[in-house]
Every structure is written in C-alpha cells, then in structure tokens.
Amino acid sequence: MDDHQTLLSRLAQPAATRIVLLVLDGVGDLRTAAQPRTALEQAATPHFDALARRSSLGRLVPVATGVTPGSGPGHLALFGYDPASPAADIGRGVLEALGLGLEVTPQAVAARGNFATADAAGRLTDRRAGRIPTAECERLCARLNAAVAAAGLPDLGVAVHPGEGHRFVVLLSGNDLHPALADTDPQQLGVPPLAARALEGAAAATAARVDRLIAVLQAAIAGEPRANRVLLRGFSRLPHLPSVADLYKVRAGAFAGYPLYRGVAGACGMRVVPCGRRIGEILPVVAEHWDDFDFFFVHVKQTDQAAEDGDFAAKVRVIEEVDAALPALLDLGPDVLAVSADHSTPAPMRAHSWHPVPLLLHAPATGFVDAGERFHELEAARGALGTLPARELMGLLLAHAGRLAKFGA
Amino acid sequence: MDDHQTLLSRLAQPAATRIVLLVLDGVGDLRTAAQPRTALEQAATPHFDALARRSSLGRLVPVATGVTPGSGPGHLALFGYDPASPAADIGRGVLEALGLGLEVTPQAVAARGNFATADAAGRLTDRRAGRIPTAECERLCARLNAAVAAAGLPDLGVAVHPGEGHRFVVLLSGNDLHPALADTDPQQLGVPPLAARALEGAAAATAARVDRLIAVLQAAIAGEPRANRVLLRGFSRLPHLPSVADLYKVRAGAFAGYPLYRGVAGACGMRVVPCGRRIGEILPVVAEHWDDFDFFFVHVKQTDQAAEDGDFAAKVRVIEEVDAALPALLDLGPDVLAVSADHSTPAPMRAHSWHPVPLLLHAPATGFVDAGERFHELEAARGALGTLPARELMGLLLAHAGRLAKFGA
Numbered sequence: 072m073d074d075h076q077t078l079l080s081r082l083a084q085p086a087a088t089r090i091v092l093l094v095l096d097g098v099g100d101l102r103t104a105a106q107p108r109t110a111l112e113q114a115a116t117p118h119f120d121a122l123a124r125r126s127s128l129g130r131l132v133p134v135a136t137g138v139t140p141g142s143g144p145g146h147l148a149l150f151g152y153d154p155a156s157p158a159a160d161i162g163r164g165v166l167e168a169l170g171l172g173l174e175v176t177p178q179a180v181a182a183r184g185n186f187a188t189a190d191a192a193g194r195l196t197d198r199r200a201g202r203i204p205t206a207e208c209e210r211l212c213a214r215l216n217a218a219v220a221a222a223g224l225p226d227l228g229v230a231v232h233p234g235e236g237h238r239f240v241v242l243l244s245g246n247d248l249h250p251a252l253a254d255t256d257p258q259q260l261g262v263p264p265l266a267a268r269a270l271e272g273a274a275a276a277t278a279a280r281v282d283r284l285i286a287v288l289q290a291a292i293a294g295e296p297r298a299n300r301v302l303l304r305g306f307s308r309l310p311h312l313p314s315v316a317d318l319y320k321v322r323a324g325a326f327a328g329y330p331l332y333r334g335v336a337g338a339c340g341m342r343v344v345p346c347g348r349r350i351g352e353i354l355p356v357v358a359e360h361w362d363d364f365d366f367f368f369v370h371v372k373q374t375d376q377a378a379e380d381g382d383f384a385a386k387v388r389v390i391e392e393v394d395a396a397l398p399a400l401l402d403l404g405p406d407v408l409a410v411s412a413d414h415s416t417p418a419p420m421r422a423h424s425w426h427p428v429p430l431l432l433h434a435p436a437t438g439f440v441d442a443g444e445r446f447h448e449l450e451a452a453r454g455a456l457g458t459l460p461a462r463e464l465m466g467l468l469l470a471h472a473g474r475l476a477k478f479g480a
Numbered sequence: 481m482d483d484h485q486t487l488l489s490r491l492a493q494p495a496a497t498r499i500v501l502l503v504l505d506g507v508g509d510l511r512t513a514a515q516p517r518t519a520l521e522q523a524a525t526p527h528f529d530a531l532a533r534r535s536s537l538g539r540l541v542p543v544a545t546g547v548t549p550g551s552g553p554g555h556l557a558l559f560g561y562d563p564a565s566p567a568a569d570i571g572r573g574v575l576e577a578l579g580l581g582l583e584v585t586p587q588a589v590a591a592r593g594n595f596a597t598a599d600a601a602g603r604l605t606d607r608r609a610g611r612i613p614t615a616e617c618e619r620l621c622a623r624l625n626a627a628v629a630a631a632g633l634p635d636l637g638v639a640v641h642p643g644e645g646h647r648f649v650v651l652l653s654g655n656d657l658h659p660a661l662a663d664t665d666p667q668q669l670g671v672p673p674l675a676a677r678a679l680e681g682a683a684a685a686t687a688a689r690v691d692r693l694i695a696v697l698q699a700a701i702a703g704e705p706r707a708n709r710v711l712l713r714g715f716s717r718l719p720h721l722p723s724v725a726d727l728y729k730v731r732a733g734a735f736a737g738y739p740l741y742r743g744v745a746g747a748c749g750m751r752v753v754p755c756g757r758r759i760g761e762i763l764p765v766v767a768e769h770w771d772d773f774d775f776f777f778v779h780v781k782q783t784d785q786a787a788e789d790g791d792f793a794a795k796v797r798v799i800e801e802v803d804a805a806l807p808a809l810l811d812l813g814p815d816v817l818a819v820s821a822d823h824s825t826p827a828p829m830r831a832h833s834w835h836p837v838p839l840l841l842h843a844p845a846t847g848f849v850d851a852g853e854r855f856h857e858l859e860a861a862r863g864a865l866g867t868l869p870a871r872e873l874m875g876l877l878l879a880h881a882g883r884l885a886k887f888g889a
Binding site: 074075078079082125435436437438439440441442453454455457459463465466467468469470471475476477478479480 | 510511512513516539543544545546547548549550551552553563564569570572575579826828829831832833834835836857858861862866867
C-alpha cells in the first residue's frame with residue numbers, strides 16, 4: 072500500500088450508500104487536424120449531456136505523465152492501487168491467462184507458451200514455429216494435455232490452453248509452487264531452449280517440476296515438422312493485493328463481460344458476477360444485484376475495441392449505445408456515479424495511449440456541480456475536479472459516498 | 481519536515497514585507513441541484529470582486545484528495561506542515577483542551593475524560609454515566625479539583641476542566657511527563673476501568689503518577705449514584721513542531737477569536753494576540769500590531785459555524801461582513817494577502833468536507849493577475865494558481881513577499 076491508500080484505508084467506514092464506477096474502456100480520444108473531434112464530442116449523447124450539467128468533470132492520469140498503461144495497471148489505478156508499485160505487478164503469464172478467460176487461483180502459476188521449431192540437433196530455427204494457424208495450435212495443445220495426463224506427473228496439475236497462432240498458456244497447480252522462474256525462451260536462434268531456472272532459492276523445487284513437465288511436452292511433439300518445441304515465458308502468480316473489502320469497507324461486485332477485467336477485479340477481491348458483454352446486457356444484471364453490493368464496477372469493452380480497430384464511427388456508436396442505457400443506470404439511484412476509463416485509446420493511434428482520461432462524477436447530495444455542459448475530453452480538462460492521478464479516484468468516490476471518516480479533529 | 485518544507489526553510493530569508501493570511505473557516509461550499517449557488521457566489525461582495533480582478537485565484541487541497549480534514553490538520557497544512565505526517569498529529573486530549581480554550585504548554589499532557597458508572601463490584605455499567613447534564617459535570621469537576629488539592633500529589637500538577645455532558649479534560653503538568661499512555665477506558669461494559677499503562681518504557685513513571693491521581697479522583701466520587709468512575713483517553717502533548725519563525729524567518733502573529741485556532745497557531749510558534757471574535761473586532765487589533773509582525777494569521781470562525789448549522793443565509797451574511805471589512809485590511813497595505821480556508825464546510829452537508837477550498841492571492845508587486853472576476857469556488861477552479869496541496873501555500877506567500885532566495889544559480 073502506498074501512503075494514499077494507507078490513509079484511505081485508515082479512514083474508510085461502512086455506510087448505506089452505493090457507488091457505481093462505469094469504465095468505458097479506452098474512451099479517451101484525440102483531437103487532431105485529421106480528426107477534429109473526439110468520439111465523445113462527435114457522439115450524440117443527450118443523457119450524458121444532461122448528466123454533465125448536474126455533475127463535476129475532471130481527468131485522471133492512469134499511471135504517470137506520458138506513460139501508456141496496459142489494461143491491468145489502468146484498472147488497478149482506478150481501484151486505488153499504485154499501478155507502478157511492484158506489489159501490483161500482474162505478471163505476463165497471469166495476464167495472458169486472464170485474457171483467455173481462464174480462472175487463475177491465488178496459488179496457481181501461469182506461463183505464456185510459444186510453439187517453436189528446432190532442427191535435428193535441437194537448435195531453435197524459428198521461435199514462433201512459422202506462426203502456425205490457431206486451429207493447429209488447438210490440435211497441438213490437446214496433444215500436450217493428453218501427454219500430461221498419460222505421464223501422470225505426481226505433484227503438478229497442468230492445463231495447457233491454446234491461444235492465437237503459436238501462443239498458448241500453461242496453468243500449473245500444486246503445493247508449494249513458486250513463480251520465480253526464468254523464461255525458457257533463449258530469445259535467439261541456433262541454441263536449444265533453456266532449462267527452467269529458479270531465480271530464487273525458494274523456486275528450485277518448482278524449476279525441477281517444470282523441467283520434468285517440459286520433457287513430457289517436448290516428447291509429445293518431437294515428431295512434428297514445425298511445432299516441435301515449447302518455450303515458456305512470464306511465469307507468474309496473481310499479485311497478492313489487499314482486497315477492496317479490507318481496504319475500503321465496501322462489498323464490491325464486478326460486472327464485466329470480458330475475462331481480463333474479471334480477472335483483475337477478482338484479484339482485487341471483488342466478486343465477479345457473470346453477465347453479458349454489451350451495456351444493455353450488463354445493466355439488468357447490475358439491477359438484480361443492487362442489494363448485494365455497495366460498489367459496482369461496470370466495464371464496457373467495445374469503446375476500446377473499436378478504437379483499436381481505428382474505427383472512429385464504431386466508437387461513436389458504442390458511446391451512443393451507453394448513452395441510451397444511462398437512464399436505466401440512473402434509475403437505480405446510485406449515491407455516486409463515476410464514468411471514466413482505464414486509459415485512452417485514440418482511434419487514430421489504434422492503440423492505448425498516455426493521454427489523461429475524462430472523468431464525470433455525479434453525486435446528487437455531495438458533488439459540486441461545475442460548469443461542464445457535456446462529457447468529453449475538452450470539457451473534462453476544464454472541470455472542477457481537476458486532473459488527478461487515477462489512483463486518487465477511489466478516495467473521491469468513497470468521500471462522496473460518505474464513507475471516509477474525518478481526518479483529525 | 482517533509483521535502484517541500486525543508487526546501488522552503490533552506491531558501492527562506494527575512495525581508496521588510498508583510499503577509500496576511502485571512503482564513504475564512506469552512507468557506508468553501510457546494511453547488512448542487514438543491515443549492516445552485518455557493519455562499520461565496522450568493523453573497524454580495526463588491527470588495528472581494530474588485531480584489532479578485534487584481535489578484536490570482538486557485539484552490540487548495542487541505543490533506544489529500546477525498547480526505548475531510550479536522551480543523552487542526554486543515555490549519556497545519558495552511559502553515560506549511562504536512563498534516564498527514566505523524567509528527568504533526570495533534571492528540572485528542574490536546575485538541576479537546578484547545579477546544580475548551582485552555583492554554584496547553586509544550587510540557588503539559590492532556591487527556592479527555594468521561595464520567596462513567598460502575599456497579600458495587602466496580603464493573604462498568606455505563607461508560608457515559610447516563611450522559612449527565614453539563615451543570616452536574618461542572619459540580620463533579622469542582623469536587624475532583626478539591627480532592628486533588630487536598631491530596632497534595634507531590635509531583636503532579638492537575639487541573640480538571642468540565643466539558644459538555646459527561647466529558648471533561650485533565651491537564652497534567654510536572655517534570656518529565658510522557659504522554660505515551662494507553663486509554664483507561666476499556667471500551668466495554670462489565671469490566672472495571674483499566675489502570676494507566678505505559679505504551680513505552682519512558683512513560684512508566686508517568687503511568688504510576690496517573691494511577692495515583694486516578695485513585696484520588698475515583699475516591700472523590702465513589703459515593704455518587706451515577707458518575708462514580710473516571711475514564712481517561714487520548715493522553716497527548718502538543719506536537720513538537722518546528723516554529724514558523726525558524727522555518728520561514730517570519731515573526732508571526734495569530735489573530736483568532738476561538739481557542740482551537742489559537743492553540744494550533746501557538747503550537748506552530750506564532751504569537752497569539754488576544755482579540756475579539758468577529759472580523760470587525762479582529763482587524764483593529766491587527767492594525768495595532770502592524771509593526772510587530774510580518775506574518776498575520778487572521779481567523780474568521782463564523783463562516784464555518786453557520787455552515788455547520790446548515791444556515792446558508794447566515795454564511796452569506798458572514799461573507800458580506802468580511803467583505804465590508806476588506807478595505808480596512810487593504811488599507812494596511814499588506815505586500816501579500818491570501819484569502820482561503822482550512823477546509824470546506826458545505827451548508828447542505830452541515831459538516832467539514834474534502835472539497836478543495838478557494839484561494840485568492842493578492843500581491844500588488846509580484847502577483848500574476850488572472851482572468852478571475854469574483855472570488856468563489858468555480859472561478860477559483862479556473863484560476864491561474866491552479867489546484868495545489870494546501871501545504872504549498874506557504875511557499876507561495878513567502879515567494880510573493882520576496883522572502884525566498886533563488887534556488888541554484
């Protein structure tokens with residue numbers, strides 16, 4: 072915990088109020104000569120406009136000035152964690168697993184896998200096995216799982232999950248696993264894959280178990296023409312984060328249609344509630360659970376997807392879809408509603424970016440109504456909330472919900 | 481000292497300039513659907529308006545985003561201290577004493593007391609003695625003071641001061657007192673009060689002295705039907721803060737009508753000048769002492785009082801009262817005049833809040849004149865000073881007064 076989180080945690084107290092954090096993934100966009108209006112400016116948003124006139128606007132900086140966050144750090148910051156802290160680091164293996172929709176238990180160790188090609192002498196000739204098609208990857212993963220089952224490794228649970236092309240994920244379970252293992256990918260050709268190597272003494276037994284596993288996997292595909300080696304990288308475990316329940320005295324529910332976000336929310340101690348992927352499918356589930364939680368994380372993915380595709384018009388349509396759903400959300404009567412993003416994804420860049428994200432904060436009883444007329448980046452830059460580190464948002468939400476005791480007397 | 485204060489302290493230099501910090505306690509307020517204008521917006525303030533047009537506006541965040549400060553931390557921040565630092569923590573006993581208007585010397589140890597009820601076996605049956613009336617509390621405190629005088633405790637000065645209802649304050653004086661004592665309130669019924677227990681070895685002798693004192697106090701009221709026990713909590717001493725004179729090379733005078741603010745200012749090394757409670761009574765005293773100081777802390781309490789009562793109209797009237805007094809203050813010719821608050825107290829909330837407070841900074845020779853037309857929250861949010869941690873205000877004041885040397889060459 073950083074100082075800010077420690078302070079919040081000290082002051083947090085339960086209350087009979089409800090907070091909704093609506094994350095429009097990657098909604099922040101650019102105004103450029105070629106794209107003179109952002110998607111939020113372009114969209115017809117009568118409900119957001121009306122809400123903005125009864126709310127405060129501002130902006131959040133996800134990680135640090137100029138730093139483009141991945142989805143993990145972007146969300147951790149929104150939930151009040153310092154995303155730059157090593158304690159909040161979500162390893163690549165775990166992230167890949169969450170991204171595939173796998174359930175990652177706190178004890179599991181995850182690694183990203185590549186199929187690769189080696190010559191008869193065992194030297195790598197292609198670290199991506201010629202980028203085999205996904206169907207081929209699925210066939211090979213089934214073979215790996217069968218080999219593991221046949222080998223009956225006594226002290227290691229193994230599940231191999233195919234990804235896209237040459238990529239897969241290995242989930243390991245068992246007693247006393249330790250994730251401090253170096254990659255077996257040598258990052259160069261002409262040499263064999265590396266053995267699993269412990270980066271700390273405590274991981275030595277795990278390294279030995281992983282080496283036995285690799286031998287089984289390797290043997291299962293030795294006869295394949297291309298994909299005859301496996302390379303494992305990013306061994307990691309879910310970070311051990313203090314839960315939002317302990318930190319902020321909230322019962323938190325996560326309503327997200329995509330696995331990565333469910334995974335991150337789960338890692339923060341939120342209860343992940345199954346729901347659909349579009350806002351119109353998610354909100355009825357939120358309504359059903361209105362009495363079960365007092366913090367609702369609602370995640371809309373399609374803004375980011377459209378922007379990653381460079382599809383400005385699609386991004387505008389998603390914003391209008393959320394706008395149309397807004398009355399149903401407001402009808403629930405949240406004491407605090409925040410609308411923001413985990414990062415910007417400007418359509419012209421087709422990628423995440425470092426630009427601050429707009430924030431709308433609506434709290435009928437305790438929120439300062441500023442002069443904002445619409446919810447978009449330019450208005451947000453002038454808003455009364457100012458521009459804040461994203462990890463300070465949680466303090467604002469709790470404060471507006473009457474959930475922070477006074478500091479000192 | 482935090483890094484910022486250390487830097488200021490290194491650069492601070494004397495100058496023939498005068499700074500006035502006018503604190504309108506809790507002046508920051510809300511715009512909501514139900515209260516569409518803040519008190520500062522609503523008030524007719526021709527003098528503040530004219531001053532705003534010759535000044536810079538901005539906002540201060542008293543402690544941290546979302547954190548509602550008590551009056552102690554709010555003022556410490558305005559004086560340049562990090563209010564979240566343990567070194568700046570003002571204990572509950574001291575605060576209660578300051579709040580009662582008692583003078584707390586740097587060596588004194590203060591504790592909050594409760595009268596409580598115990599049964600014949602000495603087990604607590606009511607930790608608040610049935611919330612006895614204040615007059616009863618005063619009678620009992622007089623009896624306690626008489627018992628202490630009769631007992632003639634050799635090495636401990638004791639003064640018991642009645643508060644409201646069942647509450648009182650004990651001020652201890654004597655050589656080598658140490659405040660690290662645990663509460664004697666067990667926080668539960670059915671058990672006797674706890675003995676005084678040292679939390680550190682250095683407090684062992686003080687614990688023994690306090691136990692002898694408690695025996696005297698207990699004996700004095702043993703025959704009372706309800707208030708037959710005392711519970712002591714929050715043993716504390718004035719925090720040992722570096723003085724503003726040492727830190728900033730200023731001779732500082734505090735002009736505050738209420739004890740808590742005089743106490744906090746005194747703890748920061750300001751000379752507390754006796755004065756009345758309304759701005760019209762305070763300013764003539766400031767004028768009398770214009771040659772005695774170069775930093776003037778002027779405190780107006782009534783803005784906060786009105787807002788704590790939820791009396792918006794009264795808050796507006798206090799602001800107009802200060803506005804009417806403003807020419808007299810400006811006539812003194814301060815080189816720097818800052819008007820701000822220790823925290824917001826929105827009338828609809830009837831309590832302190834976390835919302836940033838507006839700041840007006842007027843420095844005819846060195847201040848940037850921004851586009852602000854009036855002094856209120858919304859203009860302040862757009863002001864050229866931006867939104868700063870309150871503890872950075874002191875640097876601004878010193879800088880505008882020519883009291884900070886250049887950093888580096």
